[in-house]
Amino acid sequence: MYPTTLTVGIIGCGNVGNILAQRQNAFRITAAYDCIPERAQEYSEKYGAKPLSDFSEFLAEPVDIVVEAASVSAVREHAIDVLLSGKDMIILSVGALAEETFRTQLLAKARHLDRKIHIPSGAIMGLDNIRIGQISRVDTLFLKTTKNPKSLGIAEQETKCVFSGTASDCVRQYPKNTNVAISLSLACGCDANVELWSNPGETKNMHEITFAGEFGDAYIRIRNNPAPDNAATSSLAALSILSILENLKNPLVIGA
Numbered sequence: 001m002y003p004t005t006l007t008v009g010i011i012g013c014g015n016v017g018n019i020l021a022q023r024q025n026a027f028r029i030t031a032a033y034d035c036i037p038e039r040a041q042e043y044s045e046k047y048g049a050k051p052l053s054d055f056s057e058f059l060a061e062p063v064d065i066v067v068e069a070a071s072v073s074a075v076r077e078h079a080i081d082v083l084l085s086g087k088d089m090i091i092l093s094v095g096a097l098a099e100e101t102f103r104t105q106l107l108a109k110a111r112h113l114d115r116k117i118h119i120p121s122g123a124i125m126g127l128d129n130i131r132i133g134q135i136s137r138v139d140t141l142f143l144k145t146t147k148n149p150k151s152l153g154i155a156e157q158e159t160k161c162v163f164s165g166t167a168s169d170c171v172r173q174y175p176k177n178t179n180v181a182i183s184l185s186l187a188c189g190c191d192a193n194v195e196l197w198s199n200p201g202e203t204k205n206m207h208e209i210t211f212a213g214e215f216g217d218a219y220i221r222i223r224n225n226p227a228p229d230n231a232a233t234s235s236l237a238a239l240s241i242l243s244i245l246e247n248l249k250n251p252l253v254i255g256a
């Protein structure tokens with residue numbers, strides 16, 4: 001069981017890492033790792049977490065849970081070692097789990113070590129009940145994401161569909177922008193269909209989910225405010241991690 005005040009180790013001292021540190025309540029971030037050591041150092045000066053530039057030293061820190069808020073490659077490089085060090089983990093760069101061999105290895109390790117990997121709802125709503133896809137018929141799971149071209153890292157000046165295909169192919173091309181597509185796929189147990197739109201007039205990060213099956217049908221539209229230090233990331237993504245950390249000890253479990 002977790003203690004009353006959780007201790008957290010953070011991988012990634014960027015936009016999300018900073019939001020989490022600014023809103024510590026039921027938890028304390030005590031260890032910080034970033035592949036750019038100056039970022040971990042600066043983070044430490046601002047928030048008091050111990051900066052670690054060597055990942056094995058980070059793993060030796062006695063934290064209750066590790067939060068990844070870095071990149072798909074950080075998950076591939078470090079997630080199995082985090083589990084091996086005896087810690088549960090929250091993974092935000094969910095796109096890493098699109099690759100089947102890696103996902104199978106990671107989940108087998110977690111099962112073997114009796115550790116939990118939390119996938120936050122991130123920048124979308126409704127992920128809880130999309131899990132019914134694992135136990136009932138699904139006819140449609142479709143995500144349409146619309147962002148400003150600057151967030152997508154492209155120079156497109158027209159409103160345009162820049163990707164149409166499966167979630168796993170989409171996150172390979174846009175690993176910083178479509179992690180939510182993999183969260184939906186993992187929840188439902190099938191590869192979601194995705195369209196990614198670039199719109200120079202869009203100031204929000206918009207996700208429209210269409211889900212239909214045995215239960216009926218649903219359409220969920222989320223119009224996210226971009227986070228202050230990284231417009232490609234929605235503020236909701238950091239808030240969803242905060243809600244996991246704040247609720248880990250709560251005896252009342254809300255949602256599917």
Ligand SMILES: NC(=O)C1=CN([C@@H]2O[C@H](COP(=O)(O)OP(=O)(O)OC[C@H]3O[C@@H](n4cnc5c(N)ncnc54)[C@H](O)[C@@H]3O)[C@@H](O)[C@H]2O)C=CC1
Pocket residue numbers: 011012013014015016017033034035036039069070071072073074075077092093094121122123124175176177179180183227229230232233234237
């Ligand atoms: N699941 C979801 O709904 C969402 C997921 N994300 C993902 O969350 C992650 C964090 O987002 P932001 O904080 O906005 O990004 P950011 O770019 O502001 O910060 C990332 C930080 O992680 C560090 N980093 C990158 N690769 C690393 C590695 N291999 N090892 C250690 N440190 C590494 C960077 O130096 C940087 O300081 C990104 O991968 C982003 O795509 C973002 C929004 C929604």
Ligand SMILES: O=C([O-])CC(=O)C(=O)O
Pocket residue numbers: 122123175176177178179180181205206224232233234235237
């Ligand atoms: O923050 C968002 O709107 C979604 C995002 O970047 C992702 O899923 O990677």
